[in-house]
Amino acid sequence: MKKFDLIIVGGGRAINLAINAANRGKKVAVVEKSALGGTCPNRGCVPSKLLIGHANVIRTIEESDKHFISATIDKIDTRKIFDTNNKFISFIGNYIEDNVPKGVKIFKGEGKFASDKEILINEETITADKIVISTGSRPRRIIHKNAWSSDDIFPLRGDVPKSVTIVGAGFIGVELANFFDAIGVKTTLISISSEVLEREDFDIRTIFKQEFTKKVDVKFETKINEIDYNGEKFKLHLETSQNEKYIHETEVLIDATGRMPNTDALNLENTSIKVNAFGYIERNEFCETNAKGVYTVGDVSSKYTLQHAATYEVKYLEELFYGSQKKPFSFKYMAHSVFSDPEIASVGITEEEARAQNLEYVTSFTDWSYSAKAMSTRLDYPRTKFIVNPKTYEILGCHLIGPESSSIIHQVLSVMQIDNDIRHLSDMLYIHPALNEGIMIGAKEIIKNIKSS
Numbered sequence: 001m002k003k004f005d006l007i008i009v010g011g012g013r014a015i016n017l018a019i020n021a022a023n024r025g026k027k028v029a030v031v032e033k034s035a036l037g038g039t040c041p042n043r044g045c046v047p048s049k050l051l052i053g054h055a056n057v058i059r060t061i062e063e064s065d066k067h068f069i070s071a072t073i074d075k076i077d078t079r080k081i082f083d084t085n086n087k088f089i090s091f092i093g094n095y096i097e098d099n100v101p102k103g104v105k106i107f108k109g110e111g112k113f114a115s116d117k118e119i120l121i122n123e124e125t126i127t128a129d130k131i132v133i134s135t136g137s138r139p140r141r142i143i144h145k146n147a148w149s150s151d152d153i154f155p156l157r158g159d160v161p162k163s164v165t166i167v168g169a170g171f172i173g174v175e176l177a178n179f180f181d182a183i184g185v186k187t188t189l190i191s192i193s194s195e196v197l198e199r200e201d202f203d204i205r206t207i208f209k210q211e212f213t214k215k216v217d218v219k220f221e222t223k224i225n226e227i228d229y230n231g232e233k234f235k236l237h238l239e240t241s242q243n244e245k246y247i248h249e250t251e252v253l254i255d256a257t258g259r260m261p262n263t264d265a266l267n268l269e270n271t272s273i274k275v276n277a278f279g280y281i282e283r284n285e286f287c288e289t290n291a292k293g294v295y296t297v298g299d300v301s302s303k304y305t306l307q308h309a310a311t312y313e314v315k316y317l318e319e320l321f322y323g324s325q326k327k328p329f330s331f332k333y334m335a336h337s338v339f340s341d342p343e344i345a346s347v348g349i350t351e352e353e354a355r356a357q358n359l360e361y362v363t364s365f366t367d368w369s370y371s372a373k374a375m376s377t378r379l380d381y382p383r384t385k386f387i388v389n390p391k392t393y394e395i396l397g398c399h400l401i402g403p404e405s406s407s408i409i410h411q412v413l414s415v416m417q418i419d420n421d422i423r424h425l426s427d428m429l430y431i432h433p434a435l436n437e438g439i440m441i442g443a444k445e446i447i448k449n450i451k452s453s
């Protein structure tokens with residue numbers, strides 16, 4: 001049996017750990033059944049975010065009237081958009097493969113556990129002192145066998161469909177819906193509830209809903225009773241919460257109803273590794289599973305199924321294995337963005353969560369119009385929401401909706417990470433009149449609100 005210092009099962013984000021361990025002279029094996037790099041560069045964050053640039057330009061032209069400019073779009077060369085996106089996917093796949101150092105042995109295939117410390121791969125059994133399970137997650141694919149999931153969209157193939165219906169109103173659903181709608185595909189989003197992005201803070205998601213539904217047709221409180229597919233079109237038998245029944249036809253159906261962990265094929269029954277009721281691997285505060293020396297990171301076990309969460313966890317394991325710090329793992333604050341139209345960014349907790357946790361808090365909810373740069377966008381919806389502990393001035397949550405929110409939020413994240421006190425954000429110097437003044441106004445407002453509370 002071949003013995004390694006480290007085996008990584010699932011070469012997504014954890015490929016970085018393999019590379020860095022090999023660069024430290026460790027003998028490393030990576031077991032990967034598909035493309036190295038995993039979901040993010042091949043069929044997730046990166047190809048989906050590359051589409052945003054096209055969608056943003058289209059939206060800007062569509063809204064040029066707001067700037068007293070009449071403009072129309074002559075042609076959208078979707079073939080070129082698709083080809084450019086696909087070129088990136090094949091480039092990145094080869095780039096990762098070509099840059100794996102010699103000290104990393106790649107086993108192509110599906111890894112399974114023979115015991116706590118033995119991995120069976122293509123009829124060979126390998127072992128290591130340390131094993132990391134980082135097999136990620138995959139779309140649940142529950143609505144229809146011919147429906148696409150985000151995995152089937154990238155690489156983008158064939159002709160652009162005339163109509164697309166997306167089921168699921170989470171971040172993947174609203175990002176894809178914005179793109180398809182922008183390039184001129186008749187786009188429908190089906191939400192089982194009365195909300196889109198229901199985990200966002202109420203004030204932010206309310207504005208998102210108002211703006212998003214100006215463009216995308218969203219069918220709220222709607223369930224699908226039955227789906228027929230004739231090889232060309234889907235017929236969805238829909239029913240609203242008011243018991244209204246009707247048929248909705250669509251060329252392409254996308255299932256964005258959620259993801260599930262890749263644990264079912266690992267033969268974990270041969271080990272002492274435990275999974276929770278949803279199939280995610282259980283781990284302790286050192287990211288170690290129930291089996292000693294077997295660790296887990298990323299979507300397959302994390303509280304947050306985000307690439308930057310996986311990156312942070314992978315960095316933690318590298319420090320735990322080869323560095324001097326042996327501290328328990330924790331995310332100090334988690335941030336995320338929704339790269340749709342409008343764009344949203346958030347760090348910390350929502351007001352609903354603060355209320356549910358019985359925390360003492362004060363809020364502010366301010367618009368960005370004080371900033372001339374924000375005014376120049378001629379958008380009236382951008383807002384900042386702060387949730388702050390009035391005794392300590394600690395920022396519990398910050399939520400933004402507006403252009404470049406995903407970048408601006410890093411200012412708040414930095415303060416929270418270093419010395420979490422809202423007063424830094426109200427006292428510091430701001431470049432006038434940058435969009436970040438939207439943070440300054442919110443910070444000053446909440447300090448006023450705290451003083452008067």
Ligand SMILES: Cc1cc2nc3c(=O)[nH]c(=O)nc-3n(C[C@H](O)[C@H](O)[C@H](O)COP(=O)(O)OP(=O)(O)OC[C@H]3O[C@@H](n4cnc5c(N)ncnc54)[C@H](O)[C@@H]3O)c2cc1C
Nearest residue numbers: 010012013033038039044045111135136298299305306307
């Ligand atoms: C459409 C979409 C958009 C997204 N956008 C964002 C975004 O904007 N920002 C963000 O932070 N996150 C985003 N995400 C989430 C992000 O992609 C994931 O959180 C991240 O890729 C998780 O990394 P991972 O290493 O845990 O898993 P993965 O990257 O999925 O890697 C797991 C790897 O394990 C392999 N594998 C599975 N089982 C086995 C086995 N038994 N043997 C061998 N190999 C196996 C898989 O083939 C895969 O390569 C998006 C996801 C999707 C689907």
